[in-house]
Every structure is written in C-alpha cells, then in structure tokens.
Amino acid sequence: MERAKVNQDINLNDYNDVWVLAETVNGKILPITLELMGEGRKLANDLGKKLAVIVPGYNIEEAAKVLVGYDVDIVYYVEHELLKDFSTLGFVEVLSKEVKKRKPEVLLVGATSIGRDIGPRLAARLGTGLTADCTGLEVDAEDKKLLMTRPAFGGNIMATIICPKNRPQMATVRPGVMARAKKIEKSNASFEKIIPELKEEDIRSKLIGTIEHDQKRVNLTDAKIIVSGGRGIKNKDGFALIESLAKALGGEVGSSRACVDAGWIDSSHQVGQTGTTVRPDLYIACGISGAIQHLAGMSESKYIVAINTDKNAPIFDICDYGIVGDLKEIIPALVSSIESGEFTL
Amino acid sequence: MKIIVCIKQVPNTSEVKINPETKTLIRDGVESIINPDDKNALEAALKIKDEKGAKVVVVSMGPMQAKEAILEALAMGADSAYLISDRKFGGSDTWATATILAAAIEKIGDYDLIICGRQAIDGDTAQVGPEIAEFLNIPQVTYAKELELKDGAVRVKRFCESKDYEFEVKLPALITAIKELNTARYPSVKGIFKAYEGDEELVKILTFDDLNVDETQIGIKGSPTNVHRSFVPVKEKHSEFIEGNTAMEKAKLLLTKLYENKLIQSGGAK
Amino acid sequence: MDFNFSKAQLMLRKTVADFSENVVKPRAEEIDRSGKFPKDLFLEMTKMGLTGIGTEEKYGGSGGSDIEKIIAVEEIAKYCGSTAATLSIHTIFASVIGKFGTEEQKQKYLPVVCSGGELGAFALTEPNAGSDAGSARTTAIFDESKQEYVLNGTKCFITGGGLAKYVLVFALTSPELKTKGLSCILVERGTPGFSIGKIEDKMGLHGSETAELIFDNCRVPKDNLIGPLGKGFKIAMTALDGARIGIAAQAVGIAAGALDESIKYTKERVQFGRPISSLQGLQWYIAEMATKVECARWMTYRAASLKVSGMPYTKEAAIAKFNASKVAVEVTDKALQIHGGYGYMRDYPLERMYRDAKITEIYEGTSEIHKVVIAREVLK
Numbered sequence: 001m002e003r004a005k006v007n008q009d010i011n012l013n014d015y016n017d018v019w020v021l022a023e024t025v026n027g028k029i030l031p032i033t034l035e036l037m038g039e040g041r042k043l044a045n046d047l048g049k050k051l052a053v054i055v056p057g058y059n060i061e062e063a064a065k066v067l068v069g070y071d072v073d074i075v076y077y078v079e080h081e082l083l084k085d086f087s088t089l090g091f092v093e094v095l096s097k098e099v100k101k102r103k104p105e106v107l108l109v110g111a112t113s114i115g116r117d118i119g120p121r122l123a124a125r126l127g128t129g130l131t132a133d134c135t136g137l138e139v140d141a142e143d144k145k146l147l148m149t150r151p152a153f154g155g156n157i158m159a160t161i162i163c164p165k166n167r168p169q170m171a172t173v174r175p176g177v178m179a180r181a182k183k184i185e186k187s188n189a190s191f192e193k194i195i196p197e198l199k200e201e202d203i204r205s206k207l208i209g210t211i212e213h214d215q216k217r218v219n220l221t222d223a224k225i226i227v228s229g230g231r232g233i234k235n236k237d238g239f240a241l242i243e244s245l246a247k248a249l250g251g252e253v254g255s256s257r258a259c260v261d262a263g264w265i266d267s268s269h270q271v272g273q274t275g276t277t278v279r280p281d282l283y284i285a286c287g288i289s290g291a292i293q294h295l296a297g298m299s300e301s302k303y304i305v306a307i308n309t310d311k312n313a314p315i316f317d318i319c320d321y322g323i324v325g326d327l328k329e330i331i332p333a334l335v336s337s338i339e340s341g342e343f344t345l
Numbered sequence: 346m347k348i349i350v351c352i353k354q355v356p357n358t359s360e361v362k363i364n365p366e367t368k369t370l371i372r373d374g375v376e377s378i379i380n381p382d383d384k385n386a387l388e389a390a391l392k393i394k395d396e397k398g399a400k401v402v403v404v405s406m407g408p409m410q411a412k413e414a415i416l417e418a419l420a421m422g423a424d425s426a427y428l429i430s431d432r433k434f435g436g437s438d439t440w441a442t443a444t445i446l447a448a449a450i451e452k453i454g455d456y457d458l459i460i461c462g463r464q465a466i467d468g469d470t471a472q473v474g475p476e477i478a479e480f481l482n483i484p485q486v487t488y489a490k491e492l493e494l495k496d497g498a499v500r501v502k503r504f505c506e507s508k509d510y511e512f513e514v515k516l517p518a519l520i521t522a523i524k525e526l527n528t529a530r531y532p533s534v535k536g537i538f539k540a541y542e543g544d545e546e547l548v549k550i551l552t553f554d555d556l557n558v559d560e561t562q563i564g565i566k567g568s569p570t571n572v573h574r575s576f577v578p579v580k581e582k583h584s585e586f587i588e589g590n591t592a593m594e595k596a597k598l599l600l601t602k603l604y605e606n607k608l609i610q611s612g613g614a615k
Numbered sequence: 616m617d618f619n620f621s622k623a624q625l626m627l628r629k630t631v632a633d634f635s636e637n638v639v640k641p642r643a644e645e646i647d648r649s650g651k652f653p654k655d656l657f658l659e660m661t662k663m664g665l666t667g668i669g670t671e672e673k674y675g676g677s678g679g680s681d682i683e684k685i686i687a688v689e690e691i692a693k694y695c696g697s698t699a700a701t702l703s704i705h706t707i708f709a710s711v712i713g714k715f716g717t718e719e720q721k722q723k724y725l726p727v728v729c730s731g732g733e734l735g736a737f738a739l740t741e742p743n744a745g746s747d748a749g750s751a752r753t754t755a756i757f758d759e760s761k762q763e764y765v766l767n768g769t770k771c772f773i774t775g776g777g778l779a780k781y782v783l784v785f786a787l788t789s790p791e792l793k794t795k796g797l798s799c800i801l802v803e804r805g806t807p808g809f810s811i812g813k814i815e816d817k818m819g820l821h822g823s824e825t826a827e828l829i830f831d832n833c834r835v836p837k838d839n840l841i842g843p844l845g846k847g848f849k850i851a852m853t854a855l856d857g858a859r860i861g862i863a864a865q866a867v868g869i870a871a872g873a874l875d876e877s878i879k880y881t882k883e884r885v886q887f888g889r890p891i892s893s894l895q896g897l898q899w900y901i902a903e904m905a906t907k908v909e910c911a912r913w914m915t916y917r918a919a920s921l922k923v924s925g926m927p928y929t930k931e932a933a934i935a936k937f938n939a940s941k942v943a944v945e946v947t948d949k950a951l952q953i954h955g956g957y958g959y960m961r962d963y964p965l966e967r968m969y970r971d972a973k974i975t976e977i978y979e980g981t982s983e984i985h986k987v988v989i990a991r992e993v994l995k
Contacts, residue, residue, distance in 0.1 A: 003480060005562060006440060006569040025507045086510065088475075088485055113505050117487040120439065120472035124479035129440060129569030132470035135607070147573060153467055154358030156370055159575040166569040177607055204484040208511040211502060225608075249609060257962070274644065274962050282608045293962050296883065303608055305599065316584075321602055323587045323595050333596035338609075420626060532630050534664035534677035541623035 004127030007165050012105075015167040017074075018044040019104035021095065022055040023114055027063050029055070032110035034070065036173055037181035039137055040108055041071050043146070046139035049105060050074060054098065054194075056091055058084035061193070068189045070181040078194045085207045091118050094196040096125045104168045106146055108137075111172035119172045129163035130170040135177045136160075145169070155302075218252060218268045220276045225251030225284075226301075228271055230294070231258040232287020232308060232327060239265055241331045242286060248338040254278065254298075256288050272297035286327045290315030307331070346399040348390040349450055350423065351461040351477070352383040354407050354414035358466045363577055370577070379414045382462025384421075384529035386522040389492055390460050391422045391530065397494065400424050402456075404449055406434060406442060415548050419540035420532030427453060431553040436565030439468075443476030444567070448558040449551055450481065458499060459519040463488055471521070478519035486512050490525040618913075620686075627683055631690040634663065643695040646822035647967050652778055653822055656698055657705075658732050665702060667729030670709045675726030681857065681919040685864035689912070692868025693875065694964075696971030697822030699868055701734075703861035704774040704823070708735025711783055711799070711854050715842035724781060724801070736779035737858075738770040738828055739851050746984045748785075748851060749794035753830060755786035762837045764788070764800055766830035769812070772978070777811040777826035780804050784830070785847045797847035801839040808833030819970030856929050857922060858979045859936040863915040866936070866943035866975040870908045873950035873968045877901060880954055891953075900953060904946045911939040930992035937985035940975035947972040 020036040022029055037053055044051035052074035055064040064077035078098065082090050095118070099107065109115040109122075111133040123130035136149035140162075146169040149160045163169040220226060227249065229242040239253065246253045254276075255269040271278055273293040283301035288294060290306070290313055298304070299318055306319035307327050316322045323330055356375045364371050379387075390401045403418045403426040405411050415426045429449045437445065450456060459478075464471035471487070478485035490509065491502035500513045504523055532540075540547065553560075561567055587602070589595035603609045620628070638659060646653050660666050668684045670676025684706055692699035705728070712724050728735040744751040753768025766786055776782060782802050789796030802809055812827030842850045878901060881892035891897050914935040921928035951958035951965040958965040976982045 005559070007561065007567065030507075087512075088487075113488045113503070116471045117475060117485070120470075120475035121479050121485065123472075124440065124443065124476040127569075129438065130472055131570060132439075132464075132468075132472055151578075152469065152575075153356075153361055153370060154469075156358065156361045156363060156577070157575050158578050160573040161570050162573045163570045176609075204514060205486065206513045208500065208513055211509040211511060213508060282603065292884065292957065303603070303606060305603075316586075319584060321585055321587055321599055323599060325592060325595060329592035330596060333592040334600065337593070337596050337600055417626070420630075531634050531663050532626070533662070534627065534668055534679060534683065535672065536664075537623050537626050537630065538678055541626055542621070 004125060006127050006129070008127070009165070010167060012165075012167060015103045015105040017050045017052050017102070017104045018047065018106040019099075019108065019168065020051070020053040021107065021109045021115070021118070022053050022064070022067070023110050023112060024055065024057055024060065024063060027057065027060060029063050029066060030110070030112075031180065032112060032115075032173075032175045033067070034180040035175065035178040036108045036110060037067070037070055037072055039173065039178040040106075041181060043106060043137060043139055044073070047105065047144055052076060052104070054078065054095070056080075056083050056094055058082075065191065068187050068191050069183050070187075070189075071184050072181065072189050075189055075191050076194050077192070078196055080196050080198050082198045082200065082203060083196075086114060087203045087205050087207065088117055088121055089205065090198060090203045092121045092125060093202045094194075094198055095122055097196060098194060099126055099168060107168040107170045109170065109172045111174045115172050119170065123170050126168070128166040128168060128170055129161075130172065131161040131163070132172050134171045134173050137171060137173070146171070218266075220252055220254055220269070220271065220278050223252040223278065223280050225249050225282045226254045226271070226278055226280045226298075227251050227284045227286065228254030228256065228288060228298075229259055229265070229286050230256035230288030232289070233259065233264075234287075236264040238287070238327075241327065244335050245284065245286075245331050248335045249282075249284075251280075251282070251284075254283075256291075256294050285315050285319070286331065288315055289313045290318065346393070346397065346458070347402060347456050348393060348399050348458045348460060349402050349404055349453060349456045350383070350387045350390045350418070351446060351459065351473070352387060352403055352405045352414060352418055353380045353462070353465045354378070354405065354411040355380045355465050355467045377410065377413060379417055380462050380465040380467075382464060382522055382524060384462070385524050385526045386460040386462045386520075387418055387421060387423065388527045388529040389489075389520075389522055390458075392527065393458075393494060394422065394424075402426065402453060404429065404446065404453070406430070406437075406445055406449070412548060416540045417532060419547055420536040421530055422533070422536055426548045427551050428548055429551050429556075433553045433560065433564050436568065437563055438568035438570045439470050439472035439476060440570070441563045441568045443473045443480055444562045445556065445558060446473065447477045447480035448556040450477065452551065452556055457516045458494075459483075459517070461519065461521045463521040463523045474519060474521040481517075481519070483517050483519055484514040485519045485521070486514055487521040488523050489520045490523055492520060492522075492526065620682075624683060624686060627679075628686050628690060630663070631665070631687045632693075634659070635691050635694045639691055639698055640694040643698075643964065643967070644961075646695060646697055647819075648821070650816075650821040650824075652701065652775070652824045653698060654778075657701065657734065660698075660702060661730060661732045664730070666705060667709075669706055670713055670725055670729045674713070674721050675730040676709070677729070680923045681860060682916065682923055685860060685915060685919050688861055688864040689868040689871070689915075692865045693872035695822065696865065696869050696968070696974075697820050699865045700820055700823045700974075701775060703865050704737065704858070705734055706861065707737045707854050707858050708779075708781065708783060710857055711737070711841065711850060714853065715799070715846075715850055720801075720838075720841065727780060733780035734775045734778050736773055736775045736782045737854065738773045738776060738782050739785045740770060740772045742769065742771050746981055749797070749848060751785060751787060751797060753784065753786040754790055755784070755788050755798060755800050757788060757837070758834070761834070763834045764837065764839065766800065766802065766808070766833040766835065768830050770828040770830075771812075772815065773826050773828050774823050774978075775826075776828045777814060777824055782828065783841060784828070785851050786830075788844055788847075792845065794848045795845055797851070798844050799841040799847045799850045800835060801841055802830070802833065802835055806833055806835060818973060819967065820974050855979060856932050859932040859985075860915060860919050860922065860928075862975055862979045863911070863918070863932070863935040863939035866939035866972065867908065867912045867915050869968055869972050869975070870904075870911060870939070870943045870946040873947045873965065873972075874901070874904045874908050876963070876965060876968075877904065877950040877953045880957075897953060900949055904949055907942040907946055911935070911942040915939055930989060933980075933985045933988040933992070936975075936980070937982050937989065940972075940982060943972035943975050
C-alpha cells in the first residue's frame with residue numbers, strides 16, 4: 001500500500017462542504033453527532049458551503065433518517081453488513097474512500113474513544129492533519145481557513161491549530177462542549193445511501209464481544225465533577241440528595257470527614273487532608289463549612305461552588321460561586337432544572 | 346517475541362503553573378517524567394516478558410535529554426532502547442512524529458507487538474499510535490484496559506464510553522494503553538544499577554541518516570498542522586454570590602454560569 | 616572531596632521517593648493506628664529489591680552499599696517511620712551474615728531475607744541488659760551428644776522478632792566468661808522451645824512490631840553458630856556501628872518529612888490576612904529546622920561513606936546517630952508547634968512523627984551511650 005503524503009500543493013479549491021462523522025451505538029445516534037452538526041452548521045455558513053453528515057453502519061437507514069429532521073444539507077448513510085460492529089479498519093476503509101471521492105473541506109469527528117481511534121488512522125491514510133480534542137472551532141475571516149482551538153499542557157495553555165495546505169481540515173471535537181443542532185420544521189436535506197466496497201479481509205480485527213461497565217466504583221481522583229456533602233446535610237439520608245445532583249451532572253459523590261466519621265458514607269468518598277486530594281473541573285460543596293482539613297484536599301479544583309446556610313462559612317472565601325440557602329431546596333431545584341434542560345440560554 | 350514500546354518524556358503538567366503577570370507557563374523546575382500512559386504500555390510489555398518471555402525494546406523520539414526517560418524504562422526492566430534524535434525532527438506534529446517513529450520501528454524490525462500509551466499529557470492528542478499503525482500497515486486496538494496474548498494474536502479489552510469492546514487482532518499489531526490496563530512497577534534497585542551504571546550501549550541513538558524517511562514529511566516543514574497561536578486561558582476569580590428570590594431562581598442562575606464556563610453541558614444531563 | 620550522589624543513587628532516591636509518596640504515605644496513618652506490621656509493604660519493598668541492598672546479587676541481594684541503603688531508609692521515613700525502621704533493622708541481619716557467615720550460611724539465609732520476602736531480626740537486648748549489652752543472661756549451652764546448642768532466656772524489645780523467619784540471638788555459650796563467652800546463634804521461626812512473648816504497646820513506631828522472645832530449652836544445630844565462638848559481643852558491636860547509620864537516616868527522614876509538612880502548611884495557612892510563612896517568627900523556625908536537617912543528613916552520609924570505603928567510622932556513626940535523633944525530636948516538636956492545634960490532631964501526621972522521632976534517641980543505643988562512644992573515641 002502506497003503511503004499518503006502531506007504538503008503536496010493540492011488545489012484547495014477542489015474541496016467543499018463541511019462533514020460530520022456520526023457516531024452510533026447499537027444503531028442509535030449518539031448526542032456527540034448533534035453537537036458536531038450544531039458546530040458544523042456554523043462553520044458551513046461561515047464558509048458558504050454545505051453541511052453533510054455521514055453515518056456508517058448496517059441497517060442504519062432508520063437512525064440516519066432521524067438526522068434529516070435537523071439543520072443539515074446532506075445526510076449520507078453508508079450501508080454494509082461488515083459495518084454492523086465497530087472496527088477501526090472497516091470504518092477507515094469506507095470513510096477514506098468517500099472522503100477521497102467527495103472531497104470535503106472540513107471533517108469533524110467526535111473526540112470519543114471511538115472517534116479518537118478512527119480519526120488519526122483516517123488522517124494518516126488521507127494524508128492530512130488532524131487536531132485533537134478541540135474545544136473551539138472558527139473560520140478565519142480573512143482566508144477562510146479553519147482555526148481549531150484546543151487545550152494543551154493539562155489545560156494550562158490553549159493552542160489554536162491550523163492545517164493550511166492539506167484537506168480535509170480534520171478535527172476531533174470534545175464531547176459536551178458544542179451546542180447541539182436544532183430540529184427544524186421543514187427539511188430540505190437530501191438523504192443519500194452509499195454502498196461501499198468492503199471486504200472481510202479489510203477489517204483485520206475480530207470483535208469477540210462487548211462488556212458492560214462494572215458497577216461504578218468511586219473514582220474521585222479522575223472525576224471531572226464532584227458533588228460533596230458535609231455536616232450540613234444533617235443525616236445519612238442527606239446523601240440521597242447529594243447523589244441525585246451528582247447523577248444529574250454525571251459526577252462523583254464526595255464527602256467531608258464529618259460525614260464519614262458519623263457513618264453516613266463510606267470513607268472512600270472522603271475528600272481532604274486524611275482523604276483523597278482532588279482537582280476536578282467542578283467541585284460543588286454542599287453543607288461543607290470549609291475547615292482547613294477539607295480545603296487541603298479540594299482547593300485546587302478549577303471551579304468551586306458552595307451551597308451553605310451560613311453566609312460566613314469559610315468555604316465562601318474560596319468558592320467561585322456561592323449560594324446562601326438550604327441545600328434541601330437548592331439541590332432539588334438544580335436537579336430538576338438540569339433534567340429539564342431549561343436553564344440553557 | 347519482540348515487543349516495541351514507544352515512550353515520550355514529558356513535563357509533569359500537574360506541576361506546571363502560570364506566571365500570573367506574564368500569563369506564560371512557568372517551566373523552570375518542572376520535572377520531566379515518562380508519560381504516564383506510556384508507563385502502562387511498558388508495564389504491559391514487561392508483564393508479558395515476565396510471564397512468557399519477550400525482548401522489550403523501548404523507542405523514544407526527543408532531544409538528548411530524553412535519555413533520562415529511557416534509562417528509567419531500562420531500570421524498570423526493558424532490555425534495550427533507541428533514542429530517535431535529530432535537529433531535523435524538531436517541530437514535528439503527530440503526523441511527522443508518527444512518520445519518524447514508524448521509520449525507526451521498521452529499522453529496528455522484526456517486531457511482534459508495538460505498545461504505546463494512549464496519549465501524552467503535554468499534548469493529549471492520542472494520535473501518534475494510530476498513525477504509526479497506519480504507516481506500518483498493521484492493525485490497531487486503542488484504549489486497551491486488558492490485554493492477553495493468544496497464539497499469534499492479541500486479545501484486547503478496549504474502553505468505550507457506553508460499553509467496552511473485546512477485540513482480537515493478529516500479530517504484528519499496535520496497542521495503545523490506558524491507565525486501567527495495569528499499575529506500572531517501580532524500577533528495581535538492580536534495574537537502576539544496570540541502567541545507570543551499566544554500559545551506555547543499552548541506548549542506541551538513531552538520527553535522520555539512520556532512517557529511511559522522506560525529509561519532506563518530517564519536522565516543522567513536513568507537518569500538516571501548525572500552531573497558529575497559543576494563549577493562557579484566563580480564569581477570573583469571581584467569588585460571586587448567586588442571588589435570587591427562590592431556590593429555583595438561584596439554581597437556574599448557577600447552572601447558567603456553569604454552562605457559560607463550559608463546566609456542564611447544554612441540554613442537561615449527560 | 617565529592618559531595619555528589621551518582622546518577623544511580625539519584626535515580627534510586629527518586630524511585631523510593633515516588634514509592635513512598637504514592638504507596639507508603641497513604642498507608643502511614645492506618646499502620647500507626649492498627650499497630651500492625653504492613654507485610655504487603657514489606658513485600659513491595661522486596662519486589663523493588665530494597666530489602667536486598669547491601670548484599671551481592673549472587674546471594675539474592677540487589678548490590679549496592681550502605682549509601683543506597685540509607686537513601687531508601689531516609690526517603691521512606693519521610694512518610695512512615697515504622698516502615699523505614701522495619702527496613703533499616705531488617706537489613707542488619709543480612710549485613711551480619713554477609714560479614715561473619717560462612718559461604719554455606721550466606722547461600723542458605725541471604726536469598727530468603729534479601730529477595731524471598733522474609734524478615735530477619737537481631738536479638739541482643741534483654742530485660743536487664745539494655746545499654747549494658749555485656750550483661751546478657753540468655754545461655755546457649757552446647758550439648759556434645761547431640762551437637763546442638765540449647766538456648767534458655769528471654770530477649771526483649773526485638774523489632775520484627777515475632778515476624779522474622781530468622782533471628783540472630785546473642786547468647787552466652789560460656790557463661791563464666793561473661794562478655795567473652797557471648798556468641799551469635801541463628802534461630803529459625805518455629806523451632807521447638809522458641810516462643811513469642813509479649814508484643815509491646817509502644818508510644819510510637821506502631822507499625823514495627825516489637826516482641827519479647829522466649830527460649831526454653833530451644834535446641835538448634837551446631838551449624839547455626841554465626842561467626843567464631845565467643846565473638847558475639849564483637850559481632851554485635853560491629854553490627855550496631857552499622858545499624859546506627861541506618862537509625863540516623865531514619866531520624867533524618869522523619870525530620871525532613873516534618874520540615875516538608877511545615878513548609879507546605881505555613882504557605883497554606885492564612886492568619887492575620889496572610890500566609891503564616893510570611894511571618895518572620897515562623898520563617899526563623901523553618902530556617903532553623905532546615906539547617907538542622909541539612910547538618911544531620913550530611914553527617915549521616917559522611918559516616919556511611921566512610922564505612923563503604925572501609926575506613927574507621929565508629930565515631931562518625933555515633934555522632935551522626937546522636938545528632939540526627941536529637942534533630943528528629945527537635946524538628947518534629949517545632950513542626951507540631953507550627954501546626955498549632957491542627958498539629959495536635961490526628962488528622963495531621965505531625966503528632967505521629969513526633970512520637971516516631973523519640974525512639975531514635977533510644978534504640979540501637981541511647982543518646983547517652985552514644986556520648987560514651989563518642990567521648991571514648993575523641994579522648995583516646
């Protein structure tokens with residue numbers, strides 16, 4: 001197989017359209033696809049090009065058809081029995097052929113564990129650059145190139161990356177960051193089926209099976225979001241509230257020492273001097289006064305929210321956002337707003 | 346059985362701080378370490394070596410200082426190592442890096458398995474592994490959390506957000522490791538003596554001239570992507586009280602603020 | 616004059632520091648509270664080869680010398696005095712066998728304790744023979760007919776004594792000769808007549824089990840004699856010379872750990888509107904502590920370096936241990952004071968460090984005995 005090369009002075013004008021690679025599980029479209037479409041629409045408009053989404057799979061027509069109801073110009077679905085299960089090389093084989101044939105200018109892939117498996121292999125096969133895990137995308141007003149912004153050095157710096165001489169300009173995009181595409185009343189999107197050439201021997205991997213995740217173990221160190229309860233939750237049942245908020249946010253449950261000592265929760269949840277030291281993106285301290293032993297374990301969190309009835313509690317000195325109020329009222333309000341999605345602007 | 350492990354020397358990013366005045370990274374005094382996922386990759390190889398016998402060869406691309414990381418890998422139990430180092434390699438993006446590493450691996454030759462860390466903590470791209478696999482035209486399984494050799498093949502449980510997948514691929518293949526795969530061992534005292542007091546011949550240096558690599562596809566000129574600009578994200582310290590008449594008002598205002606700071610997703614629950 | 620560590624030594628320090636921070640530190644509080652010897656940590660240390668430092672590879676050791684040994688002890692002691700003490704005292708066994716054992720004894724015993732995951736112990740002290748080790752009363756009378764030594768007596772305060780596979784027992788083979796009749800005899804765990812008495816309830820160092828060993832017509836083969844008959848006192852004193860350096864390193868580590876905690880705390884703790892590290896009174900405390908730790912550390916490495924190069928080191932080892940243990944007590948005291956009320960609470964490691972530090976002034980020779988040794992060397 002001849003290896004692709006980059007920087008070959010290709011004619012950039014040959015490339016059009018913004019493409020989104022859809023991700024599916026068990027024939028269902030994952031939310032990341034809608035996020036990519038939402039962002040893709042903005043880029044397509046800025047470029048004055050069309051937005052297309054490509055959905056590889058098997059018996060995928062029905063799922064792909066759903067996307068026609070969103071703000072998109074073309075929905076391609078790539079239908080092949082060998083695409084029933086995920087395989088790196090099966091997907092890369094069909095995608096690379098379609099990209100070479102149809103020449104999109106931009107290709108967005110979700111920065112999921114699957115997208116980050118396919119993405120680089122595809123870029124390497126196509127002979128183009130790929131920018132990983134982007135949190136911001138925009139079109140340069142002057143020369144229309146794609147500006148791909150991403151965190152590096154553990155989030156300490158942000159870098160804007162360009163791919164000036166090669167097409168498509170590829171990016172994997174961090175899930176949860178972009179606004180999802182909107183449903184539209186009347187769709188003009190075209191719906192096209194692609195039947196790819198794909199042979200068994202192209203796959204080169206065998207799926208043995210899938211494994212459901214273990215019952216969730218507490219992993220405070222790696223958690224992006226932690227909701228912690230302190231003495232202010234009053235009793236063991238208070239943790240049900242903490243858990244409901246953690247669940248709604250997709251985070252872990254933490255605790256101050258007081259609650260562990262009182263036997264309200266297992267010590268594996270304890271944050272602080274004698275517990276785990278954590279640095280999540282978001283730490284929500286509920287009914288925690290902010291004793292120095294506790295602060296020692298969480299003050300490095302990127303954002304700290306404090307909910308407490310005592311407005312003089314030391315936790316308010318170090319928090320980013322503070323709510324003075326009863327957590328028994330505030331937490332249910334937070335949970336119901338999150339679940340309804342009503343808070344979004 | 347020959348296992349090649351790709352490692353990268355990285356600054357310990359959890360120690361990196363921002364100079365509040367100049368808004369730049371303070372890199373002085375930040376220790377250099379073996380990239381954590383790469384340590385898991387090495388541990389996986391060493392386990393195979395312990396259990397079934399294998400030769401573990403470490404490959405790292407970087408400046409001459411990266412030899413420190415290589416020596417640590419040798420102290421952990423690797424058998425030999427290559428440092429891929431040349432001025433011409435400077436400024437390489439993932440494409441160019443993978444091009445160079447693939448050329449080095451071809452030069453070393455005769456491998457059964459390549460194990461890389463999923464991603465490096467300085468760049469967090471997770472791209473070099475799959476790109477090497479493509480250039481070598483071998484199958485890949487990324488995000489490995491379990492790994493087992495089975496006559497001429499490797500069986501890998503790979504992480505996925507919804508549920509995990511178990512794949513089998515024929516050797517030679519490339520695997521990328523995540524930290525769930527294992528707990529990396531500490532270097533042993535004997536290993537330390539061997540690596541640091543033993544003969545320097547354990548580490549071979551490969552330069553541009555040693556590799557069969559197209560000069561137009563490496564270094565800053567051979568990289569398809571470039572850094573357009575970089576900046577330090579400024580976090581304002583708010584310490585702001587959320588006001589409102591009802592609990593619901595306060596809740597919504599807080600969620601809006603969190604959403605604006607990209608801490609939570611639109612549309613609510615994950 | 617070279618004060619630099621080799622590359623291997625620097626790497627060893629970094630490795631053990633990582634291990635201590637990630638593996639030992641999270642366990643230190645629990646080890647202290649439970650009073651249980653952490654066998655799993657000992658096995659981890661075995662896997663890394665820390666238990667075999669100072670013994671040649673052909674005997675199952677890891678190579679290296681006393682310098683490497685005390686690097687490991689110091690780094691572990693920063694987080695857990697008990698674990699450091701266990702390692703430090705454990706290695707005395709191998710050093711005695713290595714120096715005084717026959718080739719056969721080395722091959723038989725060293726691999727077991729260096730890389731086999733078993734503990735060795737050193738039993739000299741008796742209820743009435745502490746500093747005055749020469750007045751030991753435990754006997755080991757040779758039974759010609761069976762070619763066995765018969766041990767009777769009681770040893771006390773023996774670190775790891777109840778857990779060790781092998782114990783070096785200093786007993787009188789010729790009671791009438793007093794000190795000159797003392798010999799070193801190896802007793803294996805499970806030998807009939809050898810039993811474990813009381814496990815001491817100590818002020819600190821809770822994770823290193825300290826046991827009473829009782830010998831009641833305990834018979835061991837003739838081959839278990841280590842070194843020449845009647846040379847036990849010399850063997851013990853030689854071993855203690857070396858062991859002092861290990862205890863000094865443990866004291867340095869405890870002091871350095873308390874200093875690190877204090878530096879961290881004074882930067883974090885805000886009073887009067889600023890971190891207390893900006894208060895000159897506390898800066899002076901920190902400066903004094905840092906100076907003491909630095910002095911104690913280099914005296915310890917100096918003694919080890921003399922030992923390694925084969926020079927006399929009795930005086931230097933005694934000075935290092937006497938000083939380092941004093942520094943450990945002073946620095947942990949000051950560190951606890953800096954932490955104020957929090958220092959007195961068991962949430963913080965200071966009170967444990969304070970308790971663990973004290974033993975270093977007492978065991979492997981009290982400070983007073985060390986002054987006797989130093990004076991004897993200086994005035995000779």
